[in-house]
Amino acid sequence: QVQLVESGGGSVQAGGSLRLACATSGLTLSNYAVAWFRHPPGKEREYVSGINWNDGSTDYVIDVKGRFTISRDIAKNTIYLQMNPLEPEDTAVYYCAVGRVIFGVPRARSQYSYWGQGTQVTVSS
Secondary structure, eight states, X not given: OOEEEEEOOEEEETTOOEEEEEEEESSOOTTEEEEEXXXXXXXXXXXXXXXXXXXXXXXXXXXXXXXXXXXXXXXTTEEEEEEOSOOGGGOEEEEEEEEEOSSSOOOOGGXXXXXXXXXXXXXXX
């Protein structure tokens, strides 16, 4: 059974930082990409960042580039998203997702087969 469990969310002030973690189990991540999506209040769920497990290549949307860093711990099958400095616009439920790929990191939600339950990030001004 595939499981993705996010942790690390919380409430911080603008300028603060959080590190999200996504622990995966039940599948071998070779030939998969792992991505972070977020669902801001009143908006659609959107892609944030992703990493190709095979070669470690990463991808970020322009809004978070330079502020967020995605990384992986191969031994723990865990993916992290370091976020700083956080802005109020980053407030959302953050989800990790896994999708089968060969090259690169897809941004479309439809490319991801497995999803975590989400973790809330709230940034106050």
